[in-house]
Amino acid sequence: MDKITRKTAFEQWAEPISNELFAEQVQLHCLDHYTKKLHMASFMNLLLYAQLHETESLRAVSDSVFSEELQEATNLDSISFSQLGRRLRQVPTEFFQAIFLDLVSQIHEATDFKTRRKQTTPLKIIDSSTLPLNLNNHRWAEFRKTKSGIKLHLRLVFLENGCSYPDQAVLTNAKEHDRGQLEILVDDKECLYVFDRGYLDYERFDRMTDEGYFFVSRLRKNAVVRKLEHFNLPEDTVVLSDEMVVIGTTQNRSENVFQLLKVLDSKGNQLNLVTNRFDLSADEIAELYKSRWAIELFFKWMKQHLNIKKFYAQSQQGVNNQVYLAMIVYCLNVLAQLRTKSKRTYLQISRFLKASLWKSAHVWIRKIEDKNAP
Structure with a gap:
């Protein structure tokens, strides 16, 4: 990662989001047509900031624009929470999904995925996690009389050095059975898939x-x-x-x-x-199945440290957008670790980023590149 930069730490961290792809998606979905204030670039930066700080409501996101540094980063001097809510509902999930998949391709390249696939069989883990929703606000996601929720079906690329990352996701109502998603998540004959008994078919x-x-x-x-x-x-x-x-x-x-x-x-x-x-030997197969812990850790990390404990939107599209945004944040942390060759955990990288958000990028980079990091 280039240390000679005038970017802030926040700008350096978000730099992998392709400006070209972003502009293409904005134009494809006509997202900035007739927009006077809350353009998609400003909205995206504001959402990334909210995810980093685990901001629990759009009203709190709106209040955070009081910060001069955030005003400069978003080119906004103020914004109402109702405008944020409308924007989140209106943006198609395909927009955030395209950005997520592009970041995944960058991780593939940074980890030399194609070369590794020729040398050994890559391991991909499939599992799902139910994300609970407020029944009163999300009737469309009802799956029991007293419960509402969505299910994130995820495919995780497993790397032995701890740098595992998601590369495909499907969002469904929580009542959808896991095994129905194998058709979508299994698509590469050069990989070995590991999954639990919920996919038994x-x-x-x-x-x-x-x-x-x-x-x-x-x-x-x-x-x-x-x-x-x-x-x-x-x-x-x-x-x-x-x-x-x-x-x-x-x-x-x-x-x-x-x-x-x-x-x-x-x-x-x-x-x-x-x-x-x-x-493969019996012991090798048994060891491969143990790798499932990686996706369990991902779901735990995601629920604890990414802002999906409380959803901003009541609509299905708004909820799905927030889940993809959380995975975008995770991928940005993975890329930060890979490009700096840092030994820091994703949580440490995120904490140091929040502490130096508006400082020069080299301050944050120098901290996460600490060779003595545990």
């Missing part, structure tokens, strides 16, 4: 196998299996058993043969893992 497993997709998943304990072959295990293995099986009942049985492993998790509970990847 024997017919889909057969199609994935026939089409050349590889996966490791968890099987329910009461799943019906027919053992075809049992493999001997080395003495120092963490695997309890290794078998070749077909899964399902006579009426609903898989056509392909799968490998079934029984392992113990960190709490001593038995897990039944199923895979169609036969060239």
Whole structure:
């Protein structure tokens, strides 16, 4: 990352957002037509600021424009919360999605994803998390009599150095079943997909196998299996058993043969893992499934440190926009870490950014590049 810059830390952090793509999307969706005050560039900077500071309401966002530094960054001297609300409702989610996917492509490039894919099989983890909503304000997302919410179905690229990042997302009503999203989230035959038992679908497993997709998943304990072959295990293995099986009942049985492993998790509970990847050892498969912790950590981090605890908008489009904005902020932190080769965590990078937001960018860069960072 270039240290010789007159940009503020905030401008340097947001710099990966392509001005060209931003302008194209604004023009494509006619977002600045007839706009007198709240142009999209100002609105975007204001939303990024609000996410960084975990601002809990649009009224609080409106009040924050009192800051002279924020006025300069947004080219606004004031803005009402009602104007912010209208803008958030009106911007199509495709706008924020396009920016998110462009940042993902930059992360792919920074982590040399294409080269890694030729050398080894990249690992992609699929899971979902329900984001609760206020039932009175979000009736459109009702999934129980007393609850309302949306579900974020996410695909995470797993890197062993801790730099894991989301590269695809689908937002649905919370009542939508997980397994219906595999059709969208599984699209690369050169990757290995890891997902939990919520995605259990024997017919889909057969199609994935026939089409050349590889996966490791968890099987329910009461799943019906027919053992075809049992493999001997080395003495120092963490695997309890290794078998070749077909899964399902006579009426609903898989056509392909799968490998079934029984392992113990960190709490001593038995897990039944199923895979169609036969060239790896049982211990390697068990280790791959442990990588699922990365997506659990992502969801935990996202809910704790990105501003989706309280949603600004009541409309579905406004809520979806805020989720994508949260993932944009996460990707900007990932890129900051990669480009500075920082050993800082994303949380530390974000905290130092907030502390030096309007200072010269080199102050923030020097801090997160600290070679003695833990």
